[in-house]
Amino acid sequence: MSDEQGPREPTPEEPGHPPDVPSPGDGAVAVSEEELAQAEIEAAKEREEEAAGVTLDATFSQRLVAALTGTSVVVTVLAFVSALVIGAFIIALSEDAVRESLGYFFARPTDAVQASLEAVGSAYLALLQGSLVGIPQLSETLVSATPLILTGLAVAVPLRAGLFNIGAEGQFVAGGMVAGLIGFALTGLPMLVHLPLALLAGIIAGGIYGWIPGVLKARTGAHEVISTIMLNNIGLLVSGYLISTTLFRRPDRADPISRSVEESARFPRLVWWEPSLRVNASLLVALALAVAIFWLVERSTRGFELNAVGMNPRAATAAGMSPGNTVILAMTTGGAMAGAAGAAVILGLQYRLTIGFSAGLGFDGITVALLGRGRIGGTVAAGILIGALKAGGRNMQAQTGTSLELALVIQALIIVFIAAPGLVRAIFRIKADDLQTAQVSKGWGG
Amino acid sequence: MRLELKGITKRFPGVVANDRVDLVVESGEVHGLLGENGAGKSTLMNILYGLYGADEGEILVDGQRLELEDPGDAIDAGIGMVHQHFMLVPVFTVAENIVLGVEHTQRLGKLDRERASAEVAALAERSGLPVDPDAKVEDLPVGIQQRVEILKALYRDARLLILDEPTAVLTPQEADDLFEAIRAFTDEGRSVIFISHKLREHRAIADRISVLRRGRIVGTADPRTTSEQELANLMVGRPVELSVQRPPATPGPAVLQVRGLRVEDALGAPVVEDVDLTINAAEIVAVAGVEGNGQTPLVRAVTGLQAIADGEVTIAGRPVNGATRKEVLRDGTGHVPEDRSSDGLVADFSVAENLILNLWDAEPFARKGTLQFAAINDHARELVSAYDIRTPSVATTAGSLSGGNQQKVVVAREFDRPIDLLVASQPTRGVDVGSIEYIHTQLVAKRDEGTAVLLVSSELDEVLALADRVAVMFHGRLVGPFDTPISKEAVGRMMAGADPEEVLGTAPGGQP
Numbered sequence: 001m002s003d004e005q006g007p008r009e010p011t012p013e014e015p016g017h018p019p020d021v022p023s024p025g026d027g028a029v030a031v032s033e034e035e036l037a038q039a040e041i042e043a044a045k046e047r048e049e050e051a052a053g054v055t056l057d058a059t060f061s062q063r064l065v066a067a068l069t070g071t072s073v074v075v076t077v078l079a080f081v082s083a084l085v086i087g088a089f090i091i092a093l094s095e096d097a098v099r100e101s102l103g104y105f106f107a108r109p110t111d112a113v114q115a116s117l118e119a120v121g122s123a124y125l126a127l128l129q130g131s132l133v134g135i136p137q138l139s140e141t142l143v144s145a146t147p148l149i150l151t152g153l154a155v156a157v158p159l160r161a162g163l164f165n166i167g168a169e170g171q172f173v174a175g176g177m178v179a180g181l182i183g184f185a186l187t188g189l190p191m192l193v194h195l196p197l198a199l200l201a202g203i204i205a206g207g208i209y210g211w212i213p214g215v216l217k218a219r220t221g222a223h224e225v226i227s228t229i230m231l232n233n234i235g236l237l238v239s240g241y242l243i244s245t246t247l248f249r250r251p252d253r254a255d256p257i258s259r260s261v262e263e264s265a266r267f268p269r270l271v272w273w274e275p276s277l278r279v280n281a282s283l284l285v286a287l288a289l290a291v292a293i294f295w296l297v298e299r300s301t302r303g304f305e306l307n308a309v310g311m312n313p314r315a316a317t318a319a320g321m322s323p324g325n326t327v328i329l330a331m332t333t334g335g336a337m338a339g340a341a342g343a344a345v346i347l348g349l350q351y352r353l354t355i356g357f358s359a360g361l362g363f364d365g366i367t368v369a370l371l372g373r374g375r376i377g378g379t380v381a382a383g384i385l386i387g388a389l390k391a392g393g394r395n396m397q398a399q400t401g402t403s404l405e406l407a408l409v410i411q412a413l414i415i416v417f418i419a420a421p422g423l424v425r426a427i428f429r430i431k432a433d434d435l436q437t438a439q440v441s442k443g444w445g446g
Numbered sequence: 447m448r449l450e451l452k453g454i455t456k457r458f459p460g461v462v463a464n465d466r467v468d469l470v471v472e473s474g475e476v477h478g479l480l481g482e483n484g485a486g487k488s489t490l491m492n493i494l495y496g497l498y499g500a501d502e503g504e505i506l507v508d509g510q511r512l513e514l515e516d517p518g519d520a521i522d523a524g525i526g527m528v529h530q531h532f533m534l535v536p537v538f539t540v541a542e543n544i545v546l547g548v549e550h551t552q553r554l555g556k557l558d559r560e561r562a563s564a565e566v567a568a569l570a571e572r573s574g575l576p577v578d579p580d581a582k583v584e585d586l587p588v589g590i591q592q593r594v595e596i597l598k599a600l601y602r603d604a605r606l607l608i609l610d611e612p613t614a615v616l617t618p619q620e621a622d623d624l625f626e627a628i629r630a631f632t633d634e635g636r637s638v639i640f641i642s643h644k645l646r647e648h649r650a651i652a653d654r655i656s657v658l659r660r661g662r663i664v665g666t667a668d669p670r671t672t673s674e675q676e677l678a679n680l681m682v683g684r685p686v687e688l689s690v691q692r693p694p695a696t697p698g699p700a701v702l703q704v705r706g707l708r709v710e711d712a713l714g715a716p717v718v719e720d721v722d723l724t725i726n727a728a729e730i731v732a733v734a735g736v737e738g739n740g741q742t743p744l745v746r747a748v749t750g751l752q753a754i755a756d757g758e759v760t761i762a763g764r765p766v767n768g769a770t771r772k773e774v775l776r777d778g779t780g781h782v783p784e785d786r787s788s789d790g791l792v793a794d795f796s797v798a799e800n801l802i803l804n805l806w807d808a809e810p811f812a813r814k815g816t817l818q819f820a821a822i823n824d825h826a827r828e829l830v831s832a833y834d835i836r837t838p839s840v841a842t843t844a845g846s847l848s849g850g851n852q853q854k855v856v857v858a859r860e861f862d863r864p865i866d867l868l869v870a871s872q873p874t875r876g877v878d879v880g881s882i883e884y885i886h887t888q889l890v891a892k893r894d895e896g897t898a899v900l901l902v903s904s905e906l907d908e909v910l911a912l913a914d915r916v917a918v919m920f921h922g923r924l925v926g927p928f929d930t931p932i933s934k935e936a937v938g939r940m941m942a943g944a945d946p947e948e949v950l951g952t953a954p955g956g957q958p
Contacts, residue, residue: 041838300815301807308803311794318751318781318789319804320772 076373078424079417080385084124087410091123091402092116123402130395131388137395139271139279143349145387147172149286150341151365152372152379153293154210154334158224159374160297161330162310167213167228168338169362170235175206175339177239180346180353181248183261194264199285199343206339207332209235214331218324224331232362240355248353258353267348282348287380289340294376296333306330338362367411370418386411447508447524447605447637448473449494454503456489463489465661466503471606476628476638478652478669480645480681482850482878486661487641491608494639495527496520507606526599527608532591536584540577541566544598566597573600574630588738589620596627607631608639613647617736618906618938625651643879645674646907657681682879690886693894695914698727701866701898702748707757709743717743721757721924723917725867730889730899731927732913734906736941740922741902742784745871748900749781750774762866775804780860784871784902786849790856793845797837798826800844801859833858834884850881857885861892868892871902886912906934906941918946 092098098119101111131141151168158165179202186194213231216222242248244256251259267280297303308316309326316323341361350357368386372378393407417424449471456464464486471477481487492498494505496514505512507523514520520527534543542549545562552558566579575593583591592612599607609628613621628638628651640652648655649669656666657680665680678686702725709718718740725731735741746752748759750771759766764777775781783789791800802811802822810821826840835854837847844855853873860868870889874882889912893899903909909916910930917926918940925946936949 041836295816299817301812301817302815304799304806304817308792308795308806312788312792314788315790315792315803317771318783319806320770320775321806 073373075424076371076418078428079414080371082417082424082427083410083413086413087406088120088124090406090409091120094402094406095119119400119402123396123400123406126396126399126402127389127392127407129392130399131392136277137391139277140391140394141384141388142279142283143387144390145384146283146286146348147341147345147361148364148368148387148390149290149380149383150337150344151362152368152383153290153365153376154206154336154338154341154362155365155369156334156372156374156376156379157293157297157306157337158330158334159369160303160310161306161326162313163217163224163327163330163334165210165213165228165331165334166225166366167210167231167362168334168341168365169358169360170228170232171206171209171335171338172342172345172358172362173235173239174209174335174342175202176342176346176357177242177353178202178205178339179343180258180261183265183347184259184352186265187262189262189264191264191268194262195267195347198261198265198347199340202343202346203336203339206342207336210335210338211328211332214328214335217331218327224327236356236358239353243353243355250352256355261347261351265347266351267344278349280348282344285340286344286383289337290376290380293333293337297376302326302329338365341365364411367415370415447635449525449606449637450506450509451490451494452504452506454490454493454500454505456486456493456498457501462661464493464500467658467661467663469656469663471637471639472653473637474632474635475653476632476640476651478648478655479639479641479658480643480648480655480677481658482643482681482880485658485681487658488610489661490658491527491610491639491641494520495525495608521602521604524603524605525608526602526604526606528592528595528599528610528612530611530614532595534583534591534594537582539563539580539582540586540594540597541579543583543594544569544579544601546598548602566601569597569601573597573627575627588615588736589617589623592616592624593627600631604636606637606639608641610641611643612640613642613644614904615737617942618934619942621647644907645677648677649674659683678879684880686879687883690890690911692890692912695729695893697729697914698896700724701727701762702900703758703760704748705758707744707747707759708755709740709747709752710755711743716755717922718747719922723924723927725898725900727866727898728893728896729914730893730901730912731915731917732901732903732909733917733919733924734909734937734941735904735919737904739919741871741904741919744919744924745781745784745869745900745902749779749869772804776808778864778866780863780865780868780897782853782856782860782868782870782873784875786853786856786876787845791844791852794843796826796841797830797835797844797847797855798822798840800855801826801829801840803859805863829858829862832862833888848878849876850878853877853881853885857888861888865897867898867900869900869902872904873901874903874905874908906937909937910934 092115095115098112098115101108101115105112130137132138151172154168154171155165179198182198182201183194186197189197209231213222213224213227216227217224240256243258248258250257267282267285269275269277269280270283271277271279295303297306305316305321305326306329308319308321309323313323316326342358345357345361346353364386368382369379371382371385372380389407389410393404396402396406397404449469451467451469454464454467454469455462467486467490469477469490479487479490489498493500493514496517496519499514505514512519512523514523517527535546538546541559541562542557544566550558550561563579566577570577570579570593575597577590577593577597583594586594592615596607612624616624628640632638640648642648649672652669654666655669655672655677657664657677659681664683667677667680675686702723704721704723707718707721708716711717721744723731733741733744743752747754748766750766750769750773754767761774761777761779766774769777787793792803795803799822802825805811806817807815811818811825823840829835830837830840833854835847835858836851844852847855853876857873868889873885873889877885886908889899889901901909901912910932913930915927915929916932916937917924917928918937920941920943925940928946928950939949940946
């Protein structure tokens with residue numbers, strides 16, 4: 001090819017060789033050491049700015065967790081917006097006036113558009129007014145938000161350890177049942193003893209109910225999604241049975257309603273002089289627990305292990321950590337938070353146990369944790385947001401007749417959009433690194 | 447087939463992976479593609495194989511412009527690719543794997559196995575790559591699996607074959623066989639693009655070498671007239687030290703003592719059997735061997751990651767049997783794991799966090815269960831400058847660093863504390879030439895501090911450059927260690943299972 005010593009200088013008939021390349025054979029330095037170091041640093045910066053790194057050899061759970069928590073804030077916000085937009089279409093179509101005007105849409109399309117806008121506008125206005133405008137509305141938002149913050153944490157903590165805790169519902173029931181039992185079975189205690197005791201009992205019960213799938217996972221490899229779903233069923237059905245037994249049931253009633261929690265075990269109202277405001281001290285408990293969880297997950301050595309195991313269990317093992325113990329810790333902590341939520345609802349709001357008292361609040365925790373992207377602060381914020389949606393939804397139904405279920409539909413849509421970030425990116429034309437997307441889709445397929 | 451790439455540009459957000467790349471592969475040519483990790487080799491080949499679309503530029507095959515939508519188009523155009531990680535179905539036979547996707551069927555879609563088998567046998571015969579078409583792929587050694595991959599491309603009538611790091615998994619002898627097959631292939635007028643970071647191999651097989659650096663072709667060289675040193679300089683962009691300065695060892699007392707070690711896999715089959723090994727303070731003992739011969743379980747057992755089925759391991763007198771991984775590490779063992787991204791680092795953790803990954807709950811990085819971020823960051827800043835880790839900040843995620851700098855993070859973490867024993871598995875795998883130079887120097891420096899070093903490497907050059915004594919692992923058993931110098935050919939033959947007495951003409955020696 002070449003009879004020169006060393007690589008040839010680029011020649012005109014070989015296009016594309018940058019003309020500034022010297023021949024290293026002469027000992028010339030093409031790029032200085034510093035320039036090279038700088039270039040590497042720049043490249044690292046650029047790579048860091050790219051989307052979350054999902055590796056191909058991660059397990060399915062890890063990819064799932066990474067996909068759910070690795071989305072950017074923008075995508076999360078847009079998922080929320082997209083859900084509201086689709087919700088708007090559903091509101092419009094469920095409105096009689098809109099459906100009628102659609103009948104003659106091609107004759108007078110403006111009618112349909114106008115009717116739709118009116119329906120959607122008044123529904124969303126009622127939603128907003130019912131959650132944020134006014135002291136009673138804010139109180140209701142916070143009342144709804146309290147258990148959601150806690151069940152959100154119940155999902156978020158295991159999520160950080162790479163686990164998908166579907167079992168917050170069952171753990172919520174376990175916590176509520178035991179807190180309620182302590183609340184009405186013990187009498188004559190001062191509030192300073194009775195309330196903390198009942199709350200603690202609920203937290204411990206939820207913790208134990210979360211510990212079970214944790215141990216099963218750590219010791220036998222049983223997948224936490226499967227075991228927590230089954231434990232939900234067990235928890236709900238057993239609680240239904242227990243409430244109808246004499247241990248729980250009100251003596252004067254035949255239907256399954258438990259006795260009422262003693263006054264000494266009830267969370268005091270925060271605005272005691274205004275009895276219509278239901279916001280109570282369980283909100284403060286939820287916020288205090290959130291601070292404790294923040295320390296645990298973000299600042300403690302246990303949290304360091306938890307995050308390391310969640311992101312790369314093999315490297316965590318190689319560094320001398322114990323993924324098994326971490327899994328148990330994460331599930332137990334998560335269960336304890338859901339148990340606290342159950343206690344908060346029974347001791348702060350309902351005061352007695354009925355069949356189905358969990359009302360899906362544990363499952364709502366999944367929405368909250370995902371909307372909070374697995375971060376502790378984000379989960380608290382998302383809990384308040386979903387709480388507002390619930391409180392406002394009730395007002396919307398009362399004011400405009402739009403069904404309360406719409407709030408649930410919006411909530412469900414939020415999860416769908418968060419779980420499919422590619423969809424959101426496509427709708428809003430956010431550029432994603434096609435390399436990363438390719439990896440994710442490949443990973444999910446394999 | 448003559449392939450021409452004109453002005454290929456591929457941008458990822460914030461990065462230009464390929465910058466106006468021009469490349470001509472002549473008919474019947476073996477074209478070497480040389481470059482560090484992240485230089486853009488894989489991106490370029492993925493474009494050529496239809497996995498990515500190029501942002502600019504065109505691909506010409508025999509003067510015809512080629513539009514590639516997916517790998518199917520590339521295969522139709524006669525381009526075949528053998529990936530670094532094989533894409534084979536382990537439970538299928540060789541013939542089934544080869545015909546998969548283009549298989550002949552009989553009535554009712556029944557697979558014509560006999561025809562497939564016969565065709566594959568004929569193809570293997572013709573192309574000088576003998577295989578048993580009816581053997582199950584999972585039963586075959588890696589070298590043969592690679593043949594199956596190549597035959598798969600040939601069966602689809604590939605006229606241009608892309609080989610991505612084909613020798614990484616082969617013994618030197620298997621690599622020679624591969625080179626012969628490549629030559630037979632090009633003699634028929636077919637072309638090969640040969641990707642490797644091993645300079646010596648490029649000089650052995652390539653007709654022409656193109657060097658990629660930071661997405662650009664920085665030069666095309668003739669292997670007959672270009673030295674390895676010149677190629678390395680061109681690849682890195684500055685003069686590189688290829689050989690390691692290594693004063694003779696002055697071994698001290700025994701540190702690692704392994705007696706009759708047996709390690710079993712999950713099913714109870716032995717993967718390490720009857721291994722005896724002693725490593726003294728201030729010496730480097732290398733364990734050479736083709737991957738998968740038991741080096742990984744050996745290292746895992748010695749460092750407390752895997753249960754010891756039988757035998758005894760002590761480090762500086764402390765038993766490893768029954769100790770937890772954490773105890774082994776904290777008591778004074780450093781371990782650079784062979785797979786950096788899966789075992790060595792948490793990619794989403796910051797550089798600072800990764801630098802304390804195995805000391806997370808030790809003073810001064812933690813007090814009363816709370817992480818001390820000030821101490822963690824100070825420590826990180828010190829190590830970043832001491833070990834020349836090129837990162838924008840200590841808060842940058844480790845996953846965004848280049849491979850070489852990721853490895854430097856692991857090396858800094860494991861080297862920068864007082865240890866008796868350092869276990870380094872494949873310490874320079876997937877690392878650029880500049881970082882290799884650095885890591886080798888650090889290994890020797892650690893030895894000279896008085897640390898016993900166990901180096902496990904499948905790169906013979908690395909073993910011979912660094913080791914004071916060399917042992918070879920084959921099928922779970924260890925032969926040696928032998929004193930250096932020892933010939934490369936002798937080690938290579940033992941890696942393939944040859945009897946050491948036959949190879950060296952003496953009984954295994956070198957045990958102090």
